Structures are given as structure tokens and as C-alpha cells.
Amino acid sequence: MNTAFLQDALIYLATALVFVPVAKRLGLGSVLGYLIGGILIGPHFLGLIGGEGKDILHFAEFGVVMMLFLIGLELEPAHLWRMRRLILGTGVVQMGVTTLCFLGACLLLGFPWQAALASGLALSMSSTAIVLQTLKEKGLDRTQSGRSAFAVLLFQDVAVIPILAALPLLALYTAPVPAGASRTFLEGLPGWAQTVALLGTVGLVILGGRFVAVPFLRFIARLRLRELFTVSALFIVVATAYIMGRVGLSPALGTFLAGVVLANSEYRHELESDIEPFKGLLLGLFFIAVGASINFHLIVIRPLEILALVGGAVAIKFLALCLTGRVARMTFDQTLLFSVSLAQVGEFAFVLFSFMYQLHLLPAEWTDRMMGVTAISMTVTPLLLLVSERLILPRFGTRETEEKATDAVDLHPPVIIAGFGPFGSTVGRFLRANGVQATILDTDSDRVDLLRKMGFKVFYGDATRLDILQAAGADRARILIAAIGSPDINQELVEKVQRRFPHLTLMVRAQGRPDAYTLMDMGIRNIYRESLDTSVRLGVDALVKLGFRRYSATRAGQNFLKYDEAAMHRLAPHRHDESAYIFTTREQVELQERLLTHDREANPALNDHAWDSEVRADHPPDAGTGP
Amino acid sequence: MNRILILFAHPRFEKSRVNRALLQEAGRVPGVTLHDLYERYPDFNVDVEREKALLAAHEVIVWHHPFYMYGAPALLKQWIDLVLEYGWAHGPGGDFLKDKFVFNALTSGGARETYAADGFHRFSFEEFLTPFRQTAALCQMVDLPPFVVAGTYRLTEADLKIHATLYGDLLARLSRGDFRIEAVRRFAFLNDWLAEDAEGQRP
Structure with a gap:
């Protein structure tokens, strides 16, 4: 085996093993551990990984792909439908306001309007990977803010589909795609055909998930080979991602869709648990790669500019989110938590910016800067959350970490x-x-x-x-x-x-x-x-067929059940008397014997003197009230 | 002809010779439906719709039960609570039982004279039965005095025969409609009415 590969694997694994526990101990959360680890082993510090960091980033993006598949799996269409107002409401407000702000800011920076709009859309994205992971780790995912954050992220994740579809239309007005540069199937096509092809592929994933994947999984499940099921799960994810990548669409969105389609199937939990470990590993790798890919060179040359860009981007996003929180009528501290957690630029921005670059919507130097801003803002998020959690929120004293028991959109049956x-x-x-x-x-x-x-x-x-x-x-x-x-x-x-x-x-x-x-x-x-209740019920009916009054037989049955439960508890301590721990046949026979003796001694039906007139007869007749 | 529904409630019927004799006689009267509640609903899960249909099909309702602790056994109370629904038996639109006859037929261990202000039980049967009478009034039913077999422990076989025959006669007369409400209501017990009527007919 190639030792270079082993060496790389060793570096990444060791990085995770060193930094994540430390970060976790310090209360920084695992995401920050990965990111810091990535920065330190990156080309600008220890240099343990060099130029291949970018490749690793591309490879590890597959973790995001898997995460979206899992998110999709969590979301049955019915649940999506129930959350529709939250998703649409907060999502539209957040994306709309943020995009408009960035549009204005980019125009001020001298972008043409198409590039400004595209950048605004890209910058309005937040990082599903970082936010969900961090909120879950802090146990905040069930709070009002956590749920709203999830809704916003979901809206963004879905919004990427039309955005990706629309970008070529924007590009029409700047520069046509140069011929011969096409790598994917789509790039050779005119803008309108690209849009049609994108929508067609989305339809294909939905139909394929429903009519091909489920019967296929059923077939595999019947073979009862656990690892083969894992293989199938991975196959579905990889195949979807490949097809989407092939036509030039975001693989993450494809798998998200596939996840939603499969969320209704019986294999949901099995798929979830099979993909989960891979997702965890790749997502860790992804965070390390994000850390490693931060272009410190750029920061060193123009520290103020980059700092201003990051600060500006985060501030604009934060304010737009605060407005969203207000519109959604969240409490002050929930709004703050919601806004801080979503204030970074997310991993979809990487996808969108590189797509824009391919479409010549954005020049190379700006693409680089935007990518840098995205990566840095992602790194800053856990820190910002930490600051708000430790320093700001305690001052207001009303922080709600847990939702009340009543939960209208609870995804989990009790x-x-x-x-x-x-x-x-x-x-x-x-x-x-x-x-x-x-x-x-x-x-x-x-x-x-x-x-x-x-x-x-x-x-x-x-x-x-x-x-x-x-x-x-x-x-x-x-x-x-x-x-x-x-x-x-x-x-x-x-x-x-x-x-x-x-x-x-x-x-x-x-x-x-x-x-x-x-x-x-x-x-x-x-x-x-x-067997207990059914047997007694049969016994009761047998008594009735023998001429017992039905009510008396029923009572006898009820008493027998009570007595039998009590007898079991009474005899339980004696069951190991015979030394053997394992229940032997002999022991069972003895137990049965003991039970039968008990039954005769303590027959509840015989001891039942309710409404007995014989007992009454001994008393002065006038004292009684019954017949 | 009036159809009669006997709602019989006895948790230990197998041990009651008096009720056995009464029901035997009642079963012979044409137009009488015997409904053994404890046999039908040993789990107390009364089928309300079925009971309402039964009530609708009869004109005379009899709450036949032993007089346990000055009242009816639990299942009869359960039956009353469940079946006599608001909006059906009483309340707005609740007139499905209107003008039906109803009375208690009861057996008691204590003798009749012990149920008096100066007796062992301190109150009369009529007083103990007020909840039933008002329930009947609430449902716009016509309540009749009770039929009572008291002092059951001291009944000889011959006494038992007389009571059973009387019960049969009562049901037969009610079934034929051979009675005037005002006349019947003058008596404390239906037994008394039957006795006086028999006297009156004697030459």
C-alpha cells in the first residue's frame, strides 16, 4: 500500500485525536477543534499538509453531501409540510433581507449587478454543517432558536437548487461560457437548456428514489447481510452525488432530495445509522480541510481588508438575522442565539462561488477573497457562540436551554x-x-x-x-x-x-x-x-360454559391475575434455592408445584365473601341490608 | 299491551334463592324481557346504544335488584349513569323516555318494619329510593311505588311462592295496562296495591 496515503491518513486522524478532545474539554466544541487542528497542520503553520489541502477539501465535501442525505432522511415530506410556515417565514425573511443587504454592499464595492446579486445570494447562505453540529453538541437543537435555525438552514439548502439553476441565466448577460472549457454535461448547453436539464435531473432523483431505491433496498434487506446494506446505503448516496455532479448540479442537493424521498421508506433508520459514521468522519475531515484551506497569505498581505470583509459579512448577516428573529417573535435571548449561530457564510457559498467563477460571474481575485471570508467566518462561528454564551447571554438571565414538553412539531413519537x-x-x-x-x-x-x-x-x-x-x-x-x-x-x-x-x-x-x-x-x-391474560380469559369463559355466572367468573379471573402476579414476586427470591442459577426443567417443575399448592391455599375465588348471604345468616337478620 | 323490561342487577345471583324464584315467575309473563346486567356486562362496559334501543322497545322499565347498603348494586348505578344520557334521556331534546313507567323491584334482608324512623334502619324504603324517583322525574318518566320483598332471610318456601306469584301478577297487570296511576300511587309499595285490590274483589 502507498505509504504516502497512510501518512496522510495518520496526520488527519492524529489531528482529530489531539485537537477535538482538547477543544471539547475547553468547552469549545468539536467543530472548533477540527478547524483549529486544520489551521495548525495547514500550509501556513506546520505545513504537514500542503497544496493538497484543496483536494482534501473537495474530497471531504462529501461529508457535507452525506450530512444533507441524513438531514433529508430526517425530514419526511409530512414533517416538512407541518414546518412549512416556519421554514418559509423565517427562510424568506432571512434570505431576502440578507441578499438585499449584500447586494447593496457589493454594488458599493463596484460589482456589476449580476455579480452583486449572485454574491449576495451566496453570502446569505449559512453553514448547515457547523450550525447543526454545534447546536446539537450544546443541546440547543430543541430550543426555539435551534428549531428556527434549522428551518432557515433548510430553506437555504433547498434554495440552492433554484439559485444554481438561475446562475447561468445571470451569466448570460455578462460573458458567454467559452467553448471547449466544458467539463460537465451541462456547460455546453445554452442557459435555458441548462435550467431545464437541472430541473429534469431533480425529477429523476425523486422518481428514482421512490421506484428504484426502495425495492432495491427491500431486496438487499431480505438477504440479511448487514454489511451489504451498508454498501447499498453508500451506493445510493454516491450514485446520487455522481449523477448530480455529472450534470453539474450540487451533489449535496441531490442527496438531500434522495434523503427526503427515502424518509418515508421503512429503511430510514437503517440508512441513517449506516451513513452516520461515514458522515461523522468525512465532516471532521471537511472541517480540518476548511481550516487548512484558509489563505493566510492573503490575510498577511491585506489583513485589514480581509478583516473588514469578514467583519462586514458577519455583521450584515447578524443584523439581518436579528430582524428575522424579531419577525418570528422570538424572545430577545433566543434571537441573539439564533443570530450568532447563523452569522457565518456557509459551505454552499464555496459551491456557489466556484460555480460563479466558472460562469465568469466573478473574477479570480474576488473568488479567492470570498472563499477566504467564508472559511474564516465559519471558523469564527463557534468562537462567537462561545462568547455570546459565556459573556453576553448570562447578563440577561432568561436563557432557555430547553423547550417545554408540549411540542407542536415534535418529530419523535413518545x-x-x-x-x-x-x-x-x-x-x-x-x-x-x-x-x-x-x-x-x-x-x-x-x-x-x-x-x-x-x-x-x-x-x-x-x-x-x-x-x-x-x-x-x-x-x-x-x-x-x-x-x-x-x-x-x-x-x-x-x-x-x-x-x-x-x-x-x-x-x-x-x-x-x-x-x-x-x-x-x-x-x-x-x-x-x-400467555397470562389470554389463558385466564379462556379459563373464565370455560367457567361460564360450565354454568358459572359470568360476573363471578370474571371476578375470579381478575383476582387470579392479581394473585398470580403477587405469587410470582413472592416466589422470586426462592427460585435459586436449588443452587443452580440456570433454570432447569427440574426447577420449573418444582416451581409449578409450589404454585399449585399456593393456588389451593390462597384461591381468591374461595376467599371472596363479597355479597355472601351465608355469612349474613349468622347475624341477626335485621342488621343486614342485602337479601 | 305494555312491553316490560326487567333490568336485573345482582352480582351474586347464584346465591339468591329469592331472586331466582321471582325471576322464574317473571319469565313466564308474556311481553316481559329479562335483562341480566351482571351476566351481560361482567366488565361493567355497558353498551349504551344497545341499552337505549332496548329502552325504546319497552314501555315499562323495572330496576330489579337486591337492596345492598340501602341502594342498588354498582352495575345498576353504572347503567343509570351511562345510559340515561343528557340530550337523550333528559336535558334539551332528551325526551326518549317520556311517559314510560318505571319502578324498583327489590329484595332486602331486613324486614319491612325495620325501615322506619324508629326502626333499625331509621329511614323508609321510599326515602332511600329518592335518587331513583328523581332520576325518573328528570327523564319525564312516570315512577311507580317499589315492589319489595323484605325480610328474605326469614321467608319460608311457602312465603317465597306467594311473593313470586305476586310479582308475576304485578307484571301481568302492568303488561295488560290494567291499572290507574292515581290509584297505584296512593300506596307505599306495589305489593300493597295488589293486596288491597285482591281484598276489594273478594266478596
Whole structure:
């Protein structure tokens, strides 16, 4: 193997390992750790990586691509629809105001109006990668400002599609694309045809996602080879990105679209957890590359100019965001948090600026400067957030870190049901009949398919995998119902959930008494033996068929259930008396014997003296009120 | 002909010889529907629509129950609370029970004379039954005096036979419409009305 490659890999990995923990310890957040690491190993300081930093940046942009795929996966069209007012409202205000301000500023700098408009649009973008990562790390993603920030970012991410489509139209009025310079399929085409082709490709991704990707994943899932599913997930992302890149569109947008299309499919959580680690790695690499790509040469030559540009850009964005926050009726501190977090120029600006350069909308020296401004403003964001968090916000004392429990656009149902066989599906149906939504996880892809056709929110995924649980929203749900048919797998799930999600109320299906005892030993309180209630119900009906009054039989059944639960708890400590920890057949027989003895001694039906006239008969008859 | 609906509520019917005898007799009367609430709704989950349909199909309603702790067993109260809906049985538009007859048929361990101001139970049956009477009035029903079999512990088989026959006669007369409300209402118990009528007819 090429040792140069290994050396590079070593440098990046070591950088992450050194700087991220330090930054995290200092409370700076991982993003700043990567960025600082990147700056230090970059060509202007240690020089561990040189000119290839730009290539790495291009490569690592794929992390952004994956992140957008994941964001898309998080957003079912229905959720998007529910958030439409927030997204449109804040998004339009933010982009509109910011673009207008930058348009004015660029015109003042002497740009032609087309370039000014294009730059304004590009500069109005914020960094989804940095903001979401940082907010999530600080636990701010569920706050009002966090949600609004997400809405704005989403609007921007979607707005890039028409912007990219419209840029060639702007370019028509400046210089035509020189022939022979075309690398992509689109560049040779006239402006209007490019626009049509872009929209056509978007349509292709949507249709392909729905009618090709889902059946394909279903086929792969049936093979039950976990790594092959990961391969498929990566394949979908890479293929979408490639097609989009091929026609000259942003791969990130393509995968975002693919994500949204697949968000409705049963493989959502599985895809999410498969792509997540790759995204994390590549995004880290991306941040390092951003840090390394900052052109310190430019800063050294014209420090004041660059400083002024960065300061101006961030200030304009900040003020425009404050206005947006006011319009969205956020509280003062939420507005401040919202504005500071979105005040940088985002990674899409890289894409837009380089596209503008290709279209000759922007000269090389300005492209360089704009790229520099973008990278520096991204680096500054975590610092600004830190300053506002440590120095500014505490002065106002009203900082809300957490949202109230009532949450109109909560993406996560309060209940997760693991295992959707006959047992789990009955629970799910009952909950749904009472208006309670549940996220359902099951590993039988045929069943998942069928249930989804019946309108259940079922996802294909192994519930004992922590990442799948995470993706299913285990950290936000309130109840997890462990209804997997196999007691062993169910216990594995219970153990993991207890360890990793202690806040979840566990309600566990148990096969029989031995299984229930094991669960009791694990400290589970809500245990439901699958055969108990049904058997007793059958017993009650048998009594009725033998001539018992139905009400008396029902009461006897209810009492028996109560007694049986109590007996189980009473006998639990004795079950290991015989020394063996494992439940042997012998032990079970003995237990059964003990139970039967108990049943006779404490038969609840016999001890039930309710409404008894025989007892009454011993009393003076006039004292009683019953017959 | 009046159709009669007996809403029978007894959680331990299997141990009540008195009620067994009464119901046996009641079952023989034409036009009587016997509705055993505890058998039908052991889980107390009363089917309101079904009950309303039953009520609509009958002109005379009987709340037949043992007199437990000075009232009806829980399921009959549950039935009253659930079925006699606002807007159906009472309140605006609630006139579906208007002019139907209703009365309690009850069995009590204590003898009749113990239900008096100076007796062991300190109040009369009529006083204990006021919630039922007002419920009937609320639903614009015509409430009749109760049919009471008191002192059940001391009843001999012969006594039991007399009470059961009387209950059968009562239901038959109500079914035929062979009664005047004003006359019936003069008596504390329906038993008394039947007894006096029988006296009057004697030569």
C-alpha cells in the first residue's frame, strides 16, 4: 500500500485525536477543534499538509453531501409540510433581507449587478454543517432558536437548487461560457437548456428514489447481510452525488432530495445509522480541510481588508438575522442565539462561488477573497457562540436551554415498539386507535413492507443496535416497548436500553415465568407475560360454559391475575434455592408445584365473601341490608 | 299491551334463592324481557346504544335488584349513569323516555318494619329510593311505588311462592295496562296495591 496515503491518513486522524478532545474539554466544541487542528497542520503553520489541502477539501465535501442525505432522511415530506410556515417565514425573511443587504454592499464595492446579486445570494447562505453540529453538541437543537435555525438552514439548502439553476441565466448577460472549457454535461448547453436539464435531473432523483431505491433496498434487506446494506446505503448516496455532479448540479442537493424521498421508506433508520459514521468522519475531515484551506497569505498581505470583509459579512448577516428573529417573535435571548449561530457564510457559498467563477460571474481575485471570508467566518462561528454564551447571554438571565414538553412539531413519537409481531402489532394498533403514535422497529422486511402498506409507521432495523435506537429517537421517546418474540434478543435489548437510555420507561414482553424472573433480576418493573391474560380469559369463559355466572367468573379471573402476579414476586427470591442459577426443567417443575399448592391455599375465588348471604345468616337478620 | 323490561342487577345471583324464584315467575309473563346486567356486562362496559334501543322497545322499565347498603348494586348505578344520557334521556331534546313507567323491584334482608324512623334502619324504603324517583322525574318518566320483598332471610318456601306469584301478577297487570296511576300511587309499595285490590274483589 502507498505509504504516502497512510501518512496522510495518520496526520488527519492524529489531528482529530489531539485537537477535538482538547477543544471539547475547553468547552469549545468539536467543530472548533477540527478547524483549529486544520489551521495548525495547514500550509501556513506546520505545513504537514500542503497544496493538497484543496483536494482534501473537495474530497471531504462529501461529508457535507452525506450530512444533507441524513438531514433529508430526517425530514419526511409530512414533517416538512407541518414546518412549512416556519421554514418559509423565517427562510424568506432571512434570505431576502440578507441578499438585499449584500447586494447593496457589493454594488458599493463596484460589482456589476449580476455579480452583486449572485454574491449576495451566496453570502446569505449559512453553514448547515457547523450550525447543526454545534447546536446539537450544546443541546440547543430543541430550543426555539435551534428549531428556527434549522428551518432557515433548510430553506437555504433547498434554495440552492433554484439559485444554481438561475446562475447561468445571470451569466448570460455578462460573458458567454467559452467553448471547449466544458467539463460537465451541462456547460455546453445554452442557459435555458441548462435550467431545464437541472430541473429534469431533480425529477429523476425523486422518481428514482421512490421506484428504484426502495425495492432495491427491500431486496438487499431480505438477504440479511448487514454489511451489504451498508454498501447499498453508500451506493445510493454516491450514485446520487455522481449523477448530480455529472450534470453539474450540487451533489449535496441531490442527496438531500434522495434523503427526503427515502424518509418515508421503512429503511430510514437503517440508512441513517449506516451513513452516520461515514458522515461523522468525512465532516471532521471537511472541517480540518476548511481550516487548512484558509489563505493566510492573503490575510498577511491585506489583513485589514480581509478583516473588514469578514467583519462586514458577519455583521450584515447578524443584523439581518436579528430582524428575522424579531419577525418570528422570538424572545430577545433566543434571537441573539439564533443570530450568532447563523452569522457565518456557509459551505454552499464555496459551491456557489466556484460555480460563479466558472460562469465568469466573478473574477479570480474576488473568488479567492470570498472563499477566504467564508472559511474564516465559519471558523469564527463557534468562537462567537462561545462568547455570546459565556459573556453576553448570562447578563440577561432568561436563557432557555430547553423547550417545554408540549411540542407542536415534535418529530419523535413518545413510544418506540421493538418487535412488531402479533404481540407488538396489537399494542401498536391499540395505541394508534387512541391517537398515540409509535415508532416501530422490526427486522422482518416482508412484514415491515406489508405493515407499511397498511399505513403503520414501521421501520426496518435491528432494535438491539444502539445506533438504530438512537435514530429511532430513543433519547427523546418516553416509553420503549420491548415486544420481540425471542426472549434472548428481548433481554439484550432491555440491557442495552437500561444502560444507554436510562430515562426510557421499559415495558417488556416476557414469554413465561422463567423469562419474567430473569427480567425481574434485571430490575425491570413492567413485565407482561404473553400467555397470562389470554389463558385466564379462556379459563373464565370455560367457567361460564360450565354454568358459572359470568360476573363471578370474571371476578375470579381478575383476582387470579392479581394473585398470580403477587405469587410470582413472592416466589422470586426462592427460585435459586436449588443452587443452580440456570433454570432447569427440574426447577420449573418444582416451581409449578409450589404454585399449585399456593393456588389451593390462597384461591381468591374461595376467599371472596363479597355479597355472601351465608355469612349474613349468622347475624341477626335485621342488621343486614342485602337479601 | 305494555312491553316490560326487567333490568336485573345482582352480582351474586347464584346465591339468591329469592331472586331466582321471582325471576322464574317473571319469565313466564308474556311481553316481559329479562335483562341480566351482571351476566351481560361482567366488565361493567355497558353498551349504551344497545341499552337505549332496548329502552325504546319497552314501555315499562323495572330496576330489579337486591337492596345492598340501602341502594342498588354498582352495575345498576353504572347503567343509570351511562345510559340515561343528557340530550337523550333528559336535558334539551332528551325526551326518549317520556311517559314510560318505571319502578324498583327489590329484595332486602331486613324486614319491612325495620325501615322506619324508629326502626333499625331509621329511614323508609321510599326515602332511600329518592335518587331513583328523581332520576325518573328528570327523564319525564312516570315512577311507580317499589315492589319489595323484605325480610328474605326469614321467608319460608311457602312465603317465597306467594311473593313470586305476586310479582308475576304485578307484571301481568302492568303488561295488560290494567291499572290507574292515581290509584297505584296512593300506596307505599306495589305489593300493597295488589293486596288491597285482591281484598276489594273478594266478596
